[in-house]
Amino acid sequence: MTEATIERTQASERTQASTLPKPEVSSNGKAQVLIAMKEIWKTYDMGAEKVHALHGVSFEVQRGEYVAIIGPSGSGKSTLMNLIGCLDTPSQGEYWLNGKNVSEMDDDELARIRNQEVGFVFQTFNLLARATALHNVELPLIYGGIPGAKRHEMAMQALSEVDLVERMTHRPNELSGGQRQRVAIARALVNNPSILLADEPTGALDTATSYEIMNLFEKLHEEGNTIILVTHEHDIAARARRVISIRDGLIEKDEQIK
Amino acid sequence: MSPGSLSPTNTSAGLAPGQTVSPLRRLRSFRILRITAIWDAFFVALGSLRQNKLRTALTLIGIIVGVTAVIAVVTIIKGLDQTVAQTFSSQGSTVFTVSKRPQVITSREDFIKFNKRKAVTPDDADAIARLCNACWRTGVAVNSVQPAKRGDQKIEATQVRGMAPNHMFDIDGVAIDTGRVWTESEGAAGADVCVVGSDIVTNLFPGDPADRAVNQDIWVGGHRYLVVGVLQPLGKILGISRDNRVYIPFATYKKRFGIDFSGQAFSPSGVLVVFIQTQNAQQLENAEDQVRSIMRNRRGKIFNDDGDDGFALETQDVFLNLYSSATSNIYLVTIGVAAISLVVGGIVVMNIMLVSVTERTKEIGIRKAVGARRKDILTQFLIEAVMVTAIGGAFGVLTGFGTAWLIALAIGFPLLFSIWSAVLGVSVSSIVGVISGLWPAWRAARLDPIEALRAE
Numbered sequence: 001m002t003e004a005t006i007e008r009t010q011a012s013e014r015t016q017a018s019t020l021p022k023p024e025v026s027s028n029g030k031a032q033v034l035i036a037m038k039e040i041w042k043t044y045d046m047g048a049e050k051v052h053a054l055h056g057v058s059f060e061v062q063r064g065e066y067v068a069i070i071g072p073s074g075s076g077k078s079t080l081m082n083l084i085g086c087l088d089t090p091s092q093g094e095y096w097l098n099g100k101n102v103s104e105m106d107d108d109e110l111a112r113i114r115n116q117e118v119g120f121v122f123q124t125f126n127l128l129a130r131a132t133a134l135h136n137v138e139l140p141l142i143y144g145g146i147p148g149a150k151r152h153e154m155a156m157q158a159l160s161e162v163d164l165v166e167r168m169t170h171r172p173n174e175l176s177g178g179q180r181q182r183v184a185i186a187r188a189l190v191n192n193p194s195i196l197l198a199d200e201p202t203g204a205l206d207t208a209t210s211y212e213i214m215n216l217f218e219k220l221h222e223e224g225n226t227i228i229l230v231t232h233e234h235d236i237a238a239r240a241r242r243v244i245s246i247r248d249g250l251i252e253k254d255e256q257i258k
Numbered sequence: 259m260s261p262g263s264l265s266p267t268n269t270s271a272g273l274a275p276g277q278t279v280s281p282l283r284r285l286r287s288f289r290i291l292r293i294t295a296i297w298d299a300f301f302v303a304l305g306s307l308r309q310n311k312l313r314t315a316l317t318l319i320g321i322i323v324g325v326t327a328v329i330a331v332v333t334i335i336k337g338l339d340q341t342v343a344q345t346f347s348s349q350g351s352t353v354f355t356v357s358k359r360p361q362v363i364t365s366r367e368d369f370i371k372f373n374k375r376k377a378v379t380p381d382d383a384d385a386i387a388r389l390c391n392a393c394w395r396t397g398v399a400v401n402s403v404q405p406a407k408r409g410d411q412k413i414e415a416t417q418v419r420g421m422a423p424n425h426m427f428d429i430d431g432v433a434i435d436t437g438r439v440w441t442e443s444e445g446a447a448g449a450d451v452c453v454v455g456s457d458i459v460t461n462l463f464p465g466d467p468a469d470r471a472v473n474q475d476i477w478v479g480g481h482r483y484l485v486v487g488v489l490q491p492l493g494k495i496l497g498i499s500r501d502n503r504v505y506i507p508f509a510t511y512k513k514r515f516g517i518d519f520s521g522q523a524f525s526p527s528g529v530l531v532v533f534i535q536t537q538n539a540q541q542l543e544n545a546e547d548q549v550r551s552i553m554r555n556r557r558g559k560i561f562n563d564d565g566d567d568g569f570a571l572e573t574q575d576v577f578l579n580l581y582s583s584a585t586s587n588i589y590l591v592t593i594g595v596a597a598i599s600l601v602v603g604g605i606v607v608m609n610i611m612l613v614s615v616t617e618r619t620k621e622i623g624i625r626k627a628v629g630a631r632r633k634d635i636l637t638q639f640l641i642e643a644v645m646v647t648a649i650g651g652a653f654g655v656l657t658g659f660g661t662a663w664l665i666a667l668a669i670g671f672p673l674l675f676s677i678w679s680a681v682l683g684v685s686v687s688s689i690v691g692v693i694s695g696l697w698p699a700w701r702a703a704r705l706d707p708i709e710a711l712r713a714e
Contacts, residue, residue, distance in 0.1 A: 107631070115629020116629070120628070140628040
């Protein structure tokens with residue numbers, strides 16, 4: 001066991017809790033590379049003309065990084081986020097996530113990757129309105145095939161991570177905005193994903209609550225989670241350790257902070 | 259293949275080379291996954307149906323109507339089948355009749371034609387009894403409808419049946435409950451005696467047991483008769499009581515009401531029917547042939563004459579054939595009604611499911627984002643559609659049995675609830691659910707997660 005793995009004891013403990021053993025990335029020695037994007041193009045067919053949302057984007061994200069992707073609307077950052085989150089596949093180029101070539105996968109394989117590797121946090125929370133907080137958090141585990149008792153246990157653990165155990169029987173409309181976003185974060189964490197992918201997570205929240213959520217991300221980062229934050233707000237992006245700026249479908253800047 | 263040939267490049271660090279449990283473990287986890295997701299889909303479907311109670315109820319109506327129709331009709335007809343079987347077996351398959359007109363006449367023209375025929379007379383009955391060696395017992399009977407009364411108690415209409423000889427009681431399949439039948443000498447002398455059905459006792463001797471009616475006088479059709487016996491109840495058929503009868507000797511009937519041998523179309527006093535019984539069912543056909551030729555001889559008809567015999571020779575099959583053709587028509591109509599309402603119900607379910615998919619696009623997007631695959635979504639909506647129609651089917655079974663029960667109460671026949679019709683009702687409507695849910699569910703399953711998440 002290497003020193004690096006010992007440092008992330010908490011993270012690896014949660015990895016062991018997952019049912020399927022994950023391979024420790026590729027065999028080429030770059031064990032730390034979690035996301036590898038190589039010359040990614042995304043082209044939309046708008047009738048006669050073709051619109052290029054991404055013009056050959058390439059970057060890598062190491063395990064445990066805290067990255068903000070920033071850019072104005074129409075810059076292609078939503079497209080990039082959909083690709084990173086395996087909701088979509090690139091028109092050209094290769095995308096490797098945790099040692100798997102995602103760019104060639106079909107719908108159901110992508111669904112499995114989303115289930116196992118990606119935890120989504122959305123601007124509008126996207127919780128099931130009729131389900132309790134607990135059921136919302138259990139949802140990825142249901143599709144992951146985790147049996148009932150184990151599922152409950154894991155969901156409770158995720159809810160305690162975001163400090164919402166006492167609200168687990170509440171439905172989203174009985175929770176404040178910040179609480180809803182914390183339920184969404186618990187849902188994103190519950191499957192022990194490789195990446196936590198947050199799309200404007202504070203966009204629907206007031207300043208104080210935004211601050212609270214950003215502190216939660218800070219804590220999760222310190223616990224060893226890999227976080228990718230998509231935003232258009234510079235002060236939110238400034239909380240990350242690395243900022244990738246997107247403009248017109250290309251990476252404009254890629255800088256480490258501090 | 260040696261264990262060493264399993265290349266370590268594809269094997270993860272956690273698994274030793276050659277370890278073969280992995281596929282099995284994957285299979286097992288896959289099966290658990292299906293069950294978990296299906297179980298969840300059940301609760302989701304239940305929740306969504308509860309959420310839209312009115313819509314669910316309206317969706318159910320088409321299915322309920324279809325299944326109700328089938329269950330009610332099947333139950334009623336099964337009850338009738340039993341009643342009919344019992345009724346006709348009481349006269350048995352050894353009895354046939356000769357009369358100037360058939361017992362079932364379906365047109366006015368036929369009725370007039372048959373009534374113009376020469377009457378069948380007691381002499382014909384005697385000839386049959388004398389000449390037919392395959393025949394066992396013969397008798398004559400004639401019916402008419404008359405009012406009856408005793409003191410203040412009245413019956414508007416009762417069936418008066420004059421018959422001879424006394425073994426006609428056996429041929430008719432009735433038996434004495436209390437008292438006696440009239441003696442041969444009473445019968446021959448045309449004595450004013452009668453044997454009554456249980457309804458007569460109920461209506462003319464209210465509150466009294468049957469034996470209190472014996473040796474009392476009643477008035478039937480303006481004449482007084484002494485009740486000498488009461489018959490065991492026969493019950494109802496198609497809501498018509500078979501116990502509202504007064505039996506009197508044939509000679510008495512002839513004296514009091516007359517028997518019309520004139521050949522007029524409408525005779526108030528009834529038409530003579532000769533009853534012939536054989537020892538066993540095997541001899542029935544032989545006896546029929548003998549009786550037919552005896553009757554033809556008496557009418558001066560030639561053998562193989564294509565013309566009208568001038569009399570009707572019938573077994574109880576006439577009724578059974580009429581009954582089974584009537585019920586098979588009812589079955590056909592019901593199947594038609596049920597098919598139409600199930601198709602309409604299916605279209606309604608499909609429509610509602612399409613609305614449901616559109617309304618829940620966002621939910622589908624969320625589910626897909628967290629890892630639901632196409633078949634998970636497909637299963638969820640299929641389960642929902644099947645659940646609606648299965649509930650509709652179950653309701654239909656209940657209301658169908660209820661309807662049958664009410665009708666059975668009203669017209670009086672045994673109720674036979676059959677499990678298979680309930681199972682059939684629920685499973686057919688579930689199949690309707692699968693068929694009509696398939697397209698909406700497929701549309702839901704194919705939704706693009708990004709588009710679906712963007713929906714409001």
